[in-house]
Amino acid sequence: MSEMSVRTRSALSKKFLFYGLALTSAVLSASYVVVDTYVSALLDDSMILAQLSWMAGALIIGSLMLVLAIPLRRINGIRIPLGTHLDPNFRPFFLPPWAVLKWVTLSGVFMSISTMLYFQLLQEFDASIMAPLMSFTIIYLLIGDFVLEKDNPTMIEIQGIIAIVAGIFISSLSRGEFDAKAVFLALVVMNGMSALITIFNKKATQWVDLSTRQPLDAITFRFYAVVTTLIINSILFIILADPQQHLGLWRVGRTVFWTIILSMFLATLSYIFIIRALRMGKMSIINSLSSFSVILSIPLTMIGHFVLPDAIPFDLGGSNGIILKSIGAVLVITGMLGLALSEVRVLAIAKVTEDGLKQINHIASLKGVTRVSVLAGKYDLLITIRTRSIGKGYRQTIRKIRGIPTVQYLETITIMKEWGS
Amino acid sequence: MISAYILIDVKKGHTVKVVELLKQVDEIELLSVVTGEYDIIIRIKVQELDELFDIMVNKIDSIEGVNETVTSIVEKDFK
Numbered sequence: 452m453s454e455m456s457v458r459t460r461s462a463l464s465k466k467f468l469f470y471g472l473a474l475t476s477a478v479l480s481a482s483y484v485v486v487d488t489y490v491s492a493l494l495d496d497s498m499i500l501a502q503l504s505w506m507a508g509a510l511i512i513g514s515l516m517l518v519l520a521i522p523l524r525r526i527n528g529i530r531i532p533l534g535t536h537l538d539p540n541f542r543p544f545f546l547p548p549w550a551v552l553k554w555v556t557l558s559g560v561f562m563s564i565s566t567m568l569y570f571q572l573l574q575e576f577d578a579s580i581m582a583p584l585m586s587f588t589i590i591y592l593l594i595g596d597f598v599l600e601k602d603n604p605t606m607i608e609i610q611g612i613i614a615i616v617a618g619i620f621i622s623s624l625s626r627g628e629f630d631a632k633a634v635f636l637a638l639v640v641m642n643g644m645s646a647l648i649t650i651f652n653k654k655a656t657q658w659v660d661l662s663t664r665q666p667l668d669a670i671t672f673r674f675y676a677v678v679t680t681l682i683i684n685s686i687l688f689i690i691l692a693d694p695q696q697h698l699g700l701w702r703v704g705r706t707v708f709w710t711i712i713l714s715m716f717l718a719t720l721s722y723i724f725i726i727r728a729l730r731m732g733k734m735s736i737i738n739s740l741s742s743f744s745v746i747l748s749i750p751l752t753m754i755g756h757f758v759l760p761d762a763i764p765f766d767l768g769g770s771n772g773i774i775l776k777s778i779g780a781v782l783v784i785t786g787m788l789g790l791a792l793s794e795v796r797v798l799a800i801a802k803v804t805e806d807g808l809k810q811i812n813h814i815a816s817l818k819g820v821t822r823v824s825v826l827a828g829k830y831d832l833l834i835t836i837r838t839r840s841i842g843k844g845y846r847q848t849i850r851k852i853r854g855i856p857t858v859q860y861l862e863t864i865t866i867m868k869e870w871g872s
Numbered sequence: 873m874i875s876a877y878i879l880i881d882v883k884k885g886h887t888v889k890v891v892e893l894l895k896q897v898d899e900i901e902l903l904s905v906v907t908g909e910y911d912i913i914i915r916i917k918v919q920e921l922d923e924l925f926d927i928m929v930n931k932i933d934s935i936e937g938v939n940e941t942v943t944s945i946v947e948k949d950f951k
Contacts, residue, residue, distance in 0.1 A: 814950075824877065825946065826946060827944060828944035829942055833877055864906045864908045865906060866904040866905070868904070869905070870891075
């Protein structure tokens with residue numbers, strides 16, 4: 452076999468693995484919502500379900516951390532743990548500083564309340580409606596960006612927002628009735644909290660250990676997020692739940708615990724597949740493929756309903772229900788795909804004064820900057836910027852870099868086409 | 873591991889052919905066709921400088937249509 456054909460096969464299998472990981476993650480995401488619908492039908496108590504979920508989640512991520520901490524090989528006398536295959540920054544049993552934990556704790560407060568609400572809403576909506584409803588978070592994040600950056604939305608952003616809102620509205624109508632209170636709770640309260648959770652998580656993952664220059668790895672972050680949420684949820688459960696619910700946690704909880712373990716296992720697996728895929732390809736492609744969980748939730752809910760008709764509901768709401776669900780899901784995916792794939796990457800090469808190298812952290816923290824590489828050679832810095840449009844990239848990032856006095860020369864380069872990650 | 877950016881100036885009309893040949897180089901982790909002074913920018917990852925030299929001489933500079941290259945080794949990546 453020639454060297455060229457071996458390379459081509461290797462590149463092809465890498466590509467299939469990347470798409471396979473991202474799509475499997477979408478299937479897993481849709482599956483755990485269906486499993487959660489089943490659990491909600493078995494036990495009508497969102498507080499007990501949330502508590503059991505976080506207990507199961509902590510058990511799974513804790514066991515996973517132990518497995519990933521196993522050293523597999525040695526490089527220059529240093530033991531390399533298995534987890535580095537998933538995330539190269541993985542540091543087993545690393546305790547992050549309070550600067551990170553404070554964001555994780557804040558996120559945990561909202562995750563805890565959001566989970567209770569999620570199980571409450573699963574009593575109202577089947578999984579095929581719940582999946583599009585959960586996509587609304589991206590709209591809050593976009594609007595937050597427009598307000599904070601004092602910037603106008605691009606046409607693609609407006610189209611994406613309209614498609615997602617219309618899709619969610621049509622999906623909700625597929626039940627045959629429009630429950631305004633439940634839709635308000637899902638869209639405003641649950642998605643509002645999800646947007647805050649995303650912001651807090653982003654703050655936590657932006658931290659960099661100054662001694663090693665390593666950020667917090669995704670597995671350790673997930674571990675602390677789940678454990679913190681379990682602690683906060685346990686406190687809320689002790690304070691808010693009545694004595695019957697406290698007893699019910701052990702009595703009734705035992706009957707659904709293994710199903711909840713399955714749901715949290717699927718959720719954790721989906722998260723791991725995303726981390727692995729991120730090492731191989733573009734975030735925008737992963738986000739696009741992940742959004743397919745919205746449409747996958749329809750056939751998966753139908754299959755679940757066919758196997759367990761009493762436990763997994765599938766609201767048809769009349770003969771047009773399935774058509775409305777499908778149109779709604781397609782609109783949501785169209786909006787999400789548009790937002791994910793419309794991003795452009797811009798490179799900027801710069802020459803800076805000696806003092807300029809001290810400004811790197813400032814440049815790296817600018818909106819849209821995804822990487823700053825310090826170079827040896829003709830240029831000092833190569834800055835990678837991800838933006839929704841070139842104009843936006845100029846307004847939000849390039850103009851600010853040009854304004855730094857130590858930047859002597861800056862040349863922007865637009866990427867017309869690219870391959871790789 | 874050593875990472876480096878290579879800025880490549882390509883002869884007029886050779887871009888597609890050069891890109892196709894560069895796509896066969898396993899060590900290239902990012903390949904971008906760009907506007908501006910250079911036509912292609914690649915990010916390459918190698919174990920040691922010797923390997924970078926081999927790739928530059930045998931796999932990049934030898935491609936017909938490659939006019940000029942500027943190699944910049946990454947000292948540190950932020951983010």
